[in-house]
Amino acid sequence: MDLTRSPLALPFPELPEIEGVTVRVARAQYKDWDRADLTFIELAEGTSVAGVFTKSACASSEVELGREQRERGKARALVVNAGNANAFTGYRGREAVEQIAKQVSDHLGCEPGEVFVSSTGVIGVPLPQDKARRGIAAVLDSAPVGWREATDAIATTDTFPKAARTSAMIGDARVELVGVVKGSGMIAPDMATMLGYVFTDAAISPALLQEMLERANEQTFSCITVDGDTSTSDTVLAFATGKAANPTITSQDDAGADAFAAALTDLCRKLAQLVVRDGEGAQKFITIDVVGAASDESARRIGLAIGNSPLVKTAIAGGDANWGRVVMAVGKAGEPADRDRLSIAFGGVWTARDGQPVEDYDERPVAEHLSGDAIDIRVELGIGQGHATVWTCDLTHGYIAINADYRS
Amino acid sequence: MDLTRSPLALPFPELPEIEGVTVRVARAQYKDWDRADLTFIELAEGTSVAGVFTKSACASSEVELGREQRERGKARALVVNAGNANAFTGYRGREAVEQIAKQVSDHLGCEPGEVFVSSTGVIGVPLPQDKARRGIAAVLDSAPVGWREATDAIATTDTFPKAARTSAMIGDARVELVGVVKGSGMIAPDMATMLGYVFTDAAISPALLQEMLERANEQTFSCITVDGDTSTSDTVLAFATGKAANPTITSQDDAGADAFAAALTDLCRKLAQLVVRDGEGAQKFITIDVVGAASDESARRIGLAIGNSPLVKTAIAGGDANWGRVVMAVGKAGEPADRDRLSIAFGGVWTARDGQPVEDYDERPVAEHLSGDAIDIRVELGIGQGHATVWTCDLTHGYIAINADYRS
Incomplete structure (x- = not known):
């Protein structure tokens, strides 16, 4: 298997010696x-x-x-x-x-x-x-x-x-x-x-x-x-x-x-x-901020439900601000949420607010943001003070190639 | 998007009218x-x-x-x-x-x-x-x-x-x-x-x-x-x-x-x-039998942890009887399990028994089974009477194509 360097790799830093x-x-x-x-x-x-x-x-x-x-x-x-x-x-x-x-x-x-x-x-x-x-x-x-x-x-x-x-x-x-x-x-x-x-x-x-x-x-x-x-x-x-x-x-x-x-x-x-x-097949680094959850732990679980959703991760791979899939992931997290208070932003632009799509939001900055390799998703639940940040990567053909095609 | 008929499709059956x-x-x-x-x-x-x-x-x-x-x-x-x-x-x-x-x-x-x-x-x-x-x-x-x-x-x-x-x-x-x-x-x-x-x-x-x-x-x-x-x-x-x-x-x-x-x-x-x-991109139909779990519900959760594991699903897509990934999925399920009693079979052949790989198991029938489109995985936990059967499909490039490439 040819492991090419991740496009999201960072240079190796200068490191001090540690005494002892x-x-x-x-x-x-x-x-x-x-x-x-x-x-x-x-x-x-x-x-x-x-x-x-x-x-x-x-x-x-x-x-x-x-x-x-x-x-x-x-x-x-x-x-x-x-x-x-x-x-x-x-x-x-x-x-x-x-x-x-x-x-x-x-x-x-x-x-x-x-x-x-x-x-x-x-x-x-x-x-x-x-x-x-x-x-x-x-x-x-x-x-x-x-x-x-x-x-x-x-x-x-x-x-x-x-x-x-x-x-x-x-x-x-x-x-x-x-x-x-x-x-x-x-x-x-x-x-x-x-x-x-x-x-x-x-x-x-x-x-x-x-x-x-x-x-x-x-x-x-x-x-x-x-x-x-x-x-x-x-x-x-x-x-x-x-x-x-x-x-x-x-x-x-x-x-x-x-x-x-x-x-x-x-x-x-x-x-x-x-x-x-260095996530297998990763092309984009995704930061998911969840705020207004019932608790910090609840926010973390919701963030991970989003970060683990194959449908969200493939949408990001495809450059699609598919907030419907984010709604789906919030819904399946098994944590307190209120559909009609839920708001979702990509790259700082609200695409859904209080349980409804934002009509006529400016698609250009969103599309531009999604075409980059650092994607920000923000989810406001509007029911409490809990917050968490979760990091993940997109799900691409590279992941399948690494994990399914390794024997061929 | 061209939705070609799943290779696992079954013919439409004859159906009776239902009175009322x-x-x-x-x-x-x-x-x-x-x-x-x-x-x-x-x-x-x-x-x-x-x-x-x-x-x-x-x-x-x-x-x-x-x-x-x-x-x-x-x-x-x-x-x-x-x-x-x-x-x-x-x-x-x-x-x-x-x-x-x-x-x-x-x-x-x-x-x-x-x-x-x-x-x-x-x-x-x-x-x-x-x-x-x-x-x-x-x-x-x-x-x-x-x-x-x-x-x-x-x-x-x-x-x-x-x-x-x-x-x-x-x-x-x-x-x-x-x-x-x-x-x-x-x-x-x-x-x-x-x-x-x-x-x-x-x-x-x-x-x-x-x-x-x-x-x-x-x-x-x-x-x-x-x-x-x-x-x-x-x-x-x-x-x-x-x-x-x-x-x-x-x-x-x-x-x-x-x-x-x-x-x-x-x-x-x-x-x-x-x-x-009809799972998106499915090429193989996978049946996961979990027996000997603490309870039926525990068996179901373990079966779903296996069935939801991208690493297990891609291994099956690649025709690999990767029981190590099954061990991993059992371990992460959050359910009672004892590593040293765990046994795993593919197509009826034990590849791991009581927490250790079966050395010299006959690889030919396993490889043949994995090359087909109906895959059976059996997991024995050896700690109780709970059992469940879970069905899933493999994770392929087709899934990524359907869910990431739909805009291109």
Whole structure:
């Protein structure tokens, strides 16, 4: 399959080093390909960790173990295997993860529970333990590399490497945040269906980091969708090495906590949007603002019903401001709505107001907006104060080509 | 747009007349097309009616009124407008429906509430009252026609006319059932997203007919999906004229009630499957059996999660027995499941058993099965007694062509 670069791709950003984070990659040859596919990230002693995971009832061993590990709040290493998801592989899958954790913890002199493992790729094939063992041995021996090498090594069907950065002031200390992410299909809410990692040198307690990551996740990774499908391996982890000289923050009331939370959310939003920009077959990036809903959660559900609707997504692909399909999607969301108060705008122009089409609205700016690659849909429900923003992409022949024609 | 006949189309069946039912069609010219688009079905005095309707929060006036009318249980006429859904049209939409009901009830000498109206087609344009008035006048003056003319007249984007029949014995009396249906996209559960009408000469109380229709709907129209999208106008109505000489059945315990309920469910299943067979772009008809779930409802939800998954549907389009995508869909359904008890078969061959792939399963019969146009997927959850069958179709370039390329 020829994966051409998404037309919505953004250039790879300049990224700072994060003190306490060392990146290495190696070739485990999980697939028969000519690239690094094993990423090893060593974290300074005392690193705090937080995580959110797929809600899939068929989650991988990596996810099961990761959920337990993050409860303890401490991390010394992250290993990412690309090319094999090690999901739906029973006890052999679990053994493979435990072997990796043991090999790394023996080397670092830490607990196996401080070694986080993710795997992404094909489902149903146990991760080959011999390849993993040799790969880990090779990576521990290799020289450190930069963020770009890590984003390349964790990618599978991604058409461009995805990373972002931001910073925040905690007291007098400037803390840096860098995030990397992979994912292009099987992307749905209830958690970014993807692998995402955030690294910061901030000093922050694991409990507060977890609280902030969960809140950021709700507004970012849980607000994107490509095809409504959810992977068995989705994981977002945040690691804080504590090497910036800030006084450790442990409560939302601490000075600088708000700034850090805002930066974390901003970073997660950037990463989430990058995933949508690499949505399989995507030609247009769609922002759906839902306001006036019964609650924020209700607004998010309505936004996702619109963002997951094949009829809405194909209409946008066709450059059609088909607000009737938006009405349909609002109606099917199963959330409070009042047909006669519903208003819909494309690119800032109201095409439907209070349950009726706007006659004689100016079609020219709407058609112009729809012909671009950044589409804004605004939905006003007029029944409450809830609001949410959801990001998605259009549904094109490219999606079918990638997901149906891959064997021909 | 050139709507070529679905490759999954079935021939139009021989259908009996139903005593007490008279069919007429006319050209209201709701669109600029050369065909009948207004259907008028007169029902004998004393006809019982039952109905199930879309759960959309943005339902059309036809649906709002229909819900109220069916509570009274009596019908004298059905009017179906094709080419204009009259949805999201505010008070003008409601006025148009009320005008039609008045015009027909004046003619028949019945209550306006005994005249059921459905409309299907474009959203957001009020049904033109002048065209409706002239159309009704014309149809009341026209000669009766057969079922085939009615199925043609209620169709919009359908690529073939859809109808079915069955019969049942109630005591010594044979009762006939005929059903007609339209719909090809915007088809999702929580009610067949379509217009479907069942006519029978059985004598049955409205309350019992409603009970039976709701139960039949749960196992048939609510178990189909094309794209997960739900229309604002979905309606299934059942009319029983009572002209068969059976003793009126009023309770599930009456002799013959079971036979009639089974026949009604059978008819609804046939109609629902016809809609899937006309799914936009469909090349393959997919039957998903889910067994061993926590409950029947849980099995249905899991079946629909599979049937709505773009990744599963594109894999089938590509002839790939991709059980990993089925695992993913089971996992995301939000229903009880145990990864390590999950088994999946394609065409009767187990490809995954108890949470692990079946190594060395015979790929030849599976590949042969996948190359056909009737695909069977069986999922065993191994945690309970719940089961359900869901029907869907594959997701192809044809779907994108119909829904995105229609303006080019």
